[in-house]
Amino acid sequence: MTLQDIKTIAVIGAGTMGQSIAQLCAQAGFTTILYDINATVLANAQAATLASLQRLVEKGKISVHTQEETLHRLTFTADILQVIANVVIEAVVERLDVKQSILNEVADQNRPETVLASNTSSLPITRIAAKVQGPERVVGLHFFNPATIMQLVEVISGAATAPEVVALMQELAVTLGKTPVLAQDAPGFIVNRVARHFYVESLKLLEENVASHEGIDRLLQASGFKMGPFQLMDLIGVDTNFSVTSAMYEAFHQDPKFRPSRWQQQKVDAGHHGRKSGKGFYDYSGKA
Numbered sequence: 659m660t661l662q663d664i665k666t667i668a669v670i671g672a673g674t675m676g677q678s679i680a681q682l683c684a685q686a687g688f689t690t691i692l693y694d695i696n697a698t699v700l701a702n703a704q705a706a707t708l709a710s711l712q713r714l715v716e717k718g719k720i721s722v723h724t725q726e727e728t729l730h731r732l733t734f735t736a737d738i739l740q741v742i743a744n745v746v747i748e749a750v751v752e753r754l755d756v757k758q759s760i761l762n763e764v765a766d767q768n769r770p771e772t773v774l775a776s777n778t779s780s781l782p783i784t785r786i787a788a789k790v791q792g793p794e795r796v797v798g799l800h801f802f803n804p805a806t807i808m809q810l811v812e813v814i815s816g817a818a819t820a821p822e823v824v825a826l827m828q829e830l831a832v833t834l835g836k837t838p839v840l841a842q843d844a845p846g847f848i849v850n851r852v853a854r855h856f857y858v859e860s861l862k863l864l865e866e867n868v869a870s871h872e873g874i875d876r877l878l879q880a881s882g883f884k885m886g887p888f889q890l891m892d893l894i895g896v897d898t899n900f901s902v903t904s905a906m907y908e909a910f911h912q913d914p915k916f917r918p919s920r921w922q923q924q925k926v927d928a929g930h931h932g933r934k935s936g937k938g939f940y941d942y943s944g945k946a
């Protein structure tokens with residue numbers, strides 16, 4: 659398959675990342691299918707997409723015609739049978755079994771050359787691919803949050819990934835207006851491996867009562883970071899951030915430097931998942 663053969667992209671999982679990846683693909687001109695098992699999540703994703711495109715129109719960044727065309731290219735569905743595409747990008751919860759099972763399900767109903775890409779932040783592509791039919795077409799395509807804005811995409815080659823598939827995903831990333839960076843298959847790849855300490859150490863400071871989460875955020879922002887770690891965890895999703903740390907802790911054979919925080923675990927258990935749930939380290943209940 660060449661870049662010109664890619665007409666349709668399906669995104670699985672319409673949460674924080676899936677919504678923005680699907681919007682990005684539709685804006686770039688691809689027929690795009692956004693699938694989720696959860697109808698409420700799908701409705702929220704549709705509303706978020708409408709609002710985001712409307713903001714772009716109001717800022718004069720896109721025309722009303724482009725807005726309409728983009729929406730026309732997008733299908734929101736809870737029917738897995740509609741997930742038929744040249745490229746499938748999964749952005750479901752950070753769990754190996756869920757990713758393997760959903761990719762296998764779509765592998766079954768798609769052509770053998772359909773690329774199966776994972777937006778995983780931390781799970782080894784080789785391990786995901788091991789239980790999927792046609793592991794040579796399984797590849798990592800790791801966008802950053804929000805995918806419509808962030809420039810970087812990590813393209814990850816698993817042990818079985820065909821070099822042509824890796825090259826094709828690099829080309830696709832460029833077509834989507836992104837800068838692809840090639841990474842080999844190590845837990846957390848490049849960015850999350852480095853960034854993990856930003857979160858883990860900040861959580862330790864909080865647990866040791868060295869400073870409040872607001873104080874840590876303010877200090878790090880003042881020192882040049884665009885967002886503090888707690889603001890960022892709320893944007894990412896406290897649950898997703900916790901799953902990524904947990905997966906990396908296991909992948910590095912319980913190396914204490916990646917040990918997940920019990921404080922963060924408690925936030926996850928309480929349903930305080932950040933912006934998407936209305937409350938995380940900060941309260942968003944009063945905000946639209």
Ligand code: NAI
Nearest residue numbers: 671673674675695696699749750751752778779803894898
């Ligand atoms: P999320 O929790 O916001 O969304 C996950 C979605 O997957 C939910 O809507 C859920 O209903 C859906 N889902 C779960 N099982 C499913 C299934 N079997 N079939 C269809 N849909 C299913 O998660 P988020 O944050 O969007 O993360 C998704 C993936 O993207 C994870 O692998 C995460 O590591 C990765 N990622 C997350 C980033 C972030 O900033 N949140 C950044 C880059 C990657």
